[in-house]
Each structure stands twice: as structure tokens, then as C-alpha cells.
Amino acid sequence: MHGDTGLLARIVEHTPIIIIVTNNDGKFRYVNGCGEKLLGTRRTDLVDRSFEDFLSQIEGCLGWSQIMETIQSGDYCQTKMILTSLDGAEHICRLNAFCILDEGEPAAITFMLIDITDEAEKADQIEKKNIEMARINSELIRSNAELKKLSKMKSSFLSIASHELKTPLTSIKGYSDIIMDTMKDRLDSGVLRMVENINRAAERLHRVVNDILDVNRIEQKRLRLQVESMNLETIARDCIDELDSISADRNINVDFSIQEDTPRFWGDKIRMHQVFANLLNNAVKFSPDNTTIELSIAPHNQEEIHVAVKDQGIGIDKTDQKKIFDPFYEIANTNRHSTHSSKFMGGGTGLGLSIVKGIVEAHGGRIWVESAGAKDNAFNGSEFHVVVPVKANVAVEDDETDEIDISANEEFPEIAEDISPEQKPVVLFIDSDREAVEVARMVLENVFDVLVADNGELGLSMAFSHHPSLIMLDSNLPGMNGYRICNILRTQEETRNTPIAFFSAAAKDEDIQKCFASGADDFIVKPFSGKELVDKIWRILMKKKEDATFR
Numbered sequence: 319m320h321g322d323t324g325l326l327a328r329i330v331e332h333t334p335i336i337i338i339v340t341n342n343d344g345k346f347r348y349v350n351g352c353g354e355k356l357l358g359t360r361r362t363d364l365v366d367r368s369f370e371d372f373l374s375q376i377e378g379c380l381g382w383s384q385i386m387e388t389i390q391s392g393d394y395c396q397t398k399m400i401l402t403s404l405d406g407a408e409h410i411c412r413l414n415a416f417c418i419l420d421e422g423e424p425a426a427i428t429f430m431l432i433d434i435t436d437e438a439e440k441a442d443q444i445e446k447k448n449i450e451m452a453r454i455n456s457e458l459i460r461s462n463a464e465l466k467k468l469s470k471m472k473s474s475f476l477s478i479a480s481h482e483l484k485t486p487l488t489s490i491k492g493y494s495d496i497i498m499d500t501m502k503d504r505l506d507s508g509v510l511r512m513v514e515n516i517n518r519a520a521e522r523l524h525r526v527v528n529d530i531l532d533v534n535r536i537e538q539k540r541l542r543l544q545v546e547s548m549n550l551e552t553i554a555r556d557c558i559d560e561l562d563s564i565s566a567d568r569n570i571n572v573d574f575s576i577q578e579d580t581p582r583f584w585g586d587k588i589r590m591h592q593v594f595a596n597l598l599n600n601a602v603k604f605s606p607d608n609t610t611i612e613l614s615i616a617p618h619n620q621e622e623i624h625v626a627v628k629d630q631g632i633g634i635d636k637t638d639q640k641k642i643f644d645p646f647y648e649i650a651n652t653n654r655h656s657t658h659s660s661k662f663m664g665g666g667t668g669l670g671l672s673i674v675k676g677i678v679e680a681h682g683g684r685i686w687v688e689s690a691g692a693k694d695n696a697f698n699g700s701e702f703h704v705v706v707p708v709k710a711n712v713a714v715e716d717d718e719t720d721e722i723d724i725s726a727n728e729e730f731p732e733i734a735e736d737i738s739p740e741q742k743p744v745v746l747f748i749d750s751d752r753e754a755v756e757v758a759r760m761v762l763e764n765v766f767d768v769l770v771a772d773n774g775e776l777g778l779s780m781a782f783s784h785h786p787s788l789i790m791l792d793s794n795l796p797g798m799n800g801y802r803i804c805n806i807l808r809t810q811e812e813t814r815n816t817p818i819a820f821f822s823a824a825a826k827d828e829d830i831q832k833c834f835a836s837g838a839d840d841f842i843v844k845p846f847s848g849k850e851l852v853d854k855i856w857r858i859l860m861k862k863k864e865d866a867t868f869r
């Protein structure tokens with residue numbers, strides 16, 4: 319077509335692809351406009367210069383001599399190279415080269431280049447990012463594994479430490495209980511006060527150990543609920559009664575209300591007691607004297623129950639309102655608040671609310687706090703809200719789903735008066751923890767004949783020869799462990815129907831389940847108070863007697 323050559327020449331000149339034609343020796347013959355721009359010079363300045371001088375090889379790609387070899391054998395060559403323009407700027411280019419033949423002989427070489435610097439840089443950045451991500455990822459996997467290991471170590475440390483703490487606590491609390499119960503009149507008031515302090519400290523430490531174990535259970539999602547039907551009013555009133563002495567001292571009044579149509583609640587009674595007790599204790603702890611706490615319970619949306627605890631205390635800043643539910647979180651400035659008449663800030667562990675949240679959530683509920691904030695000397699108050707489904711959405715773990723009214727915890731008859739010395743039941747302790755057994759012996763002596771075996775083998779032979787009314791067994795014995803002994807006792811004629819209670823500081827759910835699975839009737843957690851021990855033993859004996867009557 320006429321004029322096509324001129325048109326083609328213009329297209330080649332203006333195309334955004336760099337087109338360079340050289341002689342066979344690589345000397346410039348033609349450079350298009352885009353090529354001039356990239357090389358940073360006019361084509362007239364390129365006469366007698368070689369294109370090779372502007373190119374450098376990229377690692378892993380073909381170099382100049384390999385390009386020449388390829389195209390001279392008649393092939394088309396494609397590679398990547400760096401083109402350095404006269405001003406020193408480097409451009410990464412995709413390069414295509416081929417020979418133009420004249421009567422079968424190479425007459426010129428055509429190079430077509432596309433500047434891919436931006437693309438290459440981006441690819442380079444992406445690759446670097448990918449490498450960085452892979453590194454972070456492997457780091458995360460490693461730290462995750464480390465965290466898992468640490469968390470395992472932490473929980474086994476906690477359970478060992480709590481076991482180790484509970485054993486001496488049994489002795490401290492038990493001995494001080496006995497001194498306070500039986501020797502009050504013989505001690506001067508100073509000594510008695512010290513013993514009372516020891517007793518209180520042991521109780522506090524016991525609470526802290528239990529709190530740590532609870533937090534651990536919650537963190538590991540191992541909190542098991544014993545679901546039963548209950549009246550939340552009973553629990554609320556019990557908790558208010560427990561607060562009485564502290565709140566009366568400080569003239570803090572608890573105003574309780576429950577809406578009439580509030581349904582019965584299905585959940586774990588002991589755990590719900592913990593929720594109410596914690597919220598009320600905090601309300602008292604962070605309120606000035608002569609104020610009122612409002613506790614209200616009402617139905618919420620047909621299927622839920624709403625509990626609110628409102629105080630006139632120091633309030634909680636917005637920034638702290640979520641964090642106070644984290645374990646060990648305590649607001650730093652709360653100690654500044656006090657009244658002239660009473661120091662109302664008690665030190666805590668920062669565990670209470672995290673346990674409350676764990677319990678509420680285990681019941682399928684939610685908890686939050688509302689407060690206008692904490693300001694110096696302004697008592698804005700706080701209102702804690704708990705909303706729980708009427709029926710906790712958890713598996714029922716206990717067959718006894720009927721409510722037992724815990725307010726109707728009738729006092730036991732004075733045991734000592736009821737039993738004549740010759741009728742004293744025999745209690746056999748199979749336990750290597752001497753101190754705990756000694757405390758138990760002092761508590762029980764007036765009522766029971768106490769026998770002690772400090773290892774399993776001796777325990778078995780004493781059980782067969784003395785026919786005890788009750789066997790108290792520690793799971794953690796040297797040699798044959800308590801579960802094995804319990805199994806054996808259950809299979810032997812002499813002891814098949816003897817009540818057996820485990821008497822142990824290991825009180826995790828699985829420990830308790832193991833005890834029952836091995837045939838035990840009950841479980842007593844160390845440390846115990848003297849009264850607790852006598853009550854519990856009495857209950858076991860009475861139950862056994864009833865069972866025998868109805869059998």
C-alpha cells in the first residue's frame with residue numbers, strides 16, 4: 319500500500335516500546351524516540367557507540383554474549399537486563415532480540431525493550447514482604463508453641479503450688495480453730511488476738527489459692543457447672559446476710575428487691591453464690607460509710623434474668639470499665655479514696671471480677687459495668703449488670719437437680735452429747751500427712767476413736783482388723799495410691815459397705831471424679847475447719863445409716 323512505509327516508520331518512532339537497531343557488532347544504527355528518552359541522549363551522540371556498553375547482566379538471566387549466540391543461530395531471544403542511561407539511572411528492562419537477515423545473512427539486530435523497573439520493584443517489595451511474613455509466621459508458630467508450653471507449666475505449677483500451700487494451711491487453720499474453740503478462756507486477750515489474726519490470714523490465703531485455681535480453670539475452659547434449679551432470691555439473701563457484720567460496722571445498707579414474676583434459675587448454685595458475694599463485697603469495699611447498695615433481680619426478655627448491683631462508691635473510669643474484668647487488674651488510684659471515719663479500701667488480688675465474668679459466661683450470660691467515672695472525692699457510684707439465661711446452656715453433671723434450700727442448713731445436734739464413750743465410732747485415717755491427721759485427731763477425739771495408718775498397706779490391714787465406721791483416705795499416698803486402696807476396700811467383704819471419704823488437698827474436678835469412680839462416698843477438701851470436718855463426717859455416717867435402713 320502506498321505510504322505504508324512512512325506510516326510504519328512513524329509508528330516505530332512513537333511507540334512506547336524502546337526499539338533499538340544495531341549492526342552485527344552491536345553499534346547503534348537506529349534508536350526510536352522512547353529509546354532516546356531512556357538512554358538520556360540524542361541518537362546523533364550514539365554514533366559509533368556500542369549498545370552493549372549500556373547493558374549489564376541480571377543474575378540468573380542471559381548476558382550480552384549469550385544473547386548474541388542465541389540470535390545468531392537464528393533464534394529469538396528474550397531476557398531481562400539492566401539498562402543504565404547516561405545520567406546514571408538504572409532501568410530494569412524486559413529485552414527481546416532477533417536478527418534481521420539480508421539474503422540469508424545477518425544484516426542487523428533489533429532490540430525491543432520494555433521498562434519494568436516499577437513492576438520489578440513492586441515484585442521485589444512483595445517478595446521481601448512475603449519473606450518477612452514467612453519469618454513472622456514461623457516466629458508466631460514458635461512463640462505459640464512456647465506459650466502453650468508456658469501455659470501448661472503455669473497450670474501444673476499452680477496446681478502443685480496450691481496443693482503444697484493447702485497442706486500446711488490445713489494445720490495452721492485447724493490448730494488455730496481448735497485454740498479459738500477450746501482454749502479461749504485460758505489465753506490472755508493479746509495472744510487470742512494473734513491467734514485470730516493467724517486464723518484470718520490462713521483463711522485469706524486459702525481464698526487466694528482457690529481464686530487462683532478458679533482463674534486457671536476459667537482460662538483453660540475447664541470450669542464445670544453443677545446445674546440445678548434454684549431461687550436466686552435465696553442466694554442473694556444469703557450473701558447479704560454474710561455481709562452483715564462488715565456493712566453494719568460501716569452503716570452500709572443493702573436495699574434488695576426482686577420482681578415477683580422472676581422465674582427460677584437453672585445454674586450452679588455455689589458458683590452463683592460466688593457471683594453475688596463478689597459483686598456485693600466489691601460494692602461495700604469501694605463505697606464510703608453511711609451509703610446504700612441496691613441489689614435488684616428482675617426478668618429480662620422472657621428468657622433471661624437481670625441482676626444489678628448499684629453502689630454509691632468511688633466509681634470506675636470509662637478506660638477501666640472493660641479492664642477490671644481481666645485477671646489481676648486493679649485500678650491503681652483506688653487507695654486514695656477513704657473517709658475520715660473508716661478506711662474502706664481493702665486490698666484485693668484483682669481476681670474476683672475475672673472469676674465472676676468467667677462464671678457468668680460459663681452460664682451463657684454477660685456482665686458489664688456502668689459508671690460516670692472516678693473523680694477525686696466525688697462518689698459517682700458504679701452499677702454492675704449481669705444478664706443470664708433462665709436455663710444455663712450446659713450439660714447437667716449432677717443427677718440431683720432438685721433444689722436444696724441452702725438457707726435451711728440446719729445445725730447438727732451436739733454430737734458429743736449424743737454419744738456415750740463406749741459407743742464411739744472408729745474413724746480410720748489412711749494418710750501420710752501427719753500434721754493434717756493430728757489436727758483432725760484433735761478435732762474428732764471427743765466424738766470418735768481415731769486410728770491412723772500412714773501408708774496404704776498398713777491402712778488395708780487396719781481396715782480389715784478394726785472394722786472402722788468410716789475410712790478417711792488421702793489420694794496422694796506413698797506406695798499404693800488412695801484410688802487403688804479404695805478399689806480394694808470396695809471389693810472385700812469386711813469393708814464393702816464401710817463409708818469411705820477422700821481427705822485431700824487435690825480438689826480439681828478430675829481428682830474428685832477419680833475418687834468417686836474408685837468407689838468413695840464423699841470428699842473432704844483440705845484445709846478444713848474443725849466444724850466442717852465433724853459436720854461432714856456426721857453427714858456421711860447418717861447417710862450410710864439411712865441407706866442401710868432402707869436397703
Ligand code: ADP
Pocket residue numbers: 600601604629631632633634642647648649650652665666667668669670671672700
Ligand atoms: P479486687 O480483689 O482487687 O477487688 P476485683 O477483680 O474484684 O479485684 O476488682 C478489680 C478492680 O475493679 C478493683 O481493684 C477495683 O479497682 C475495681 N472495682 C471493682 N468493683 C468496684 C466497685 N464496685 N466500685 C469501684 N471500683 C471497683
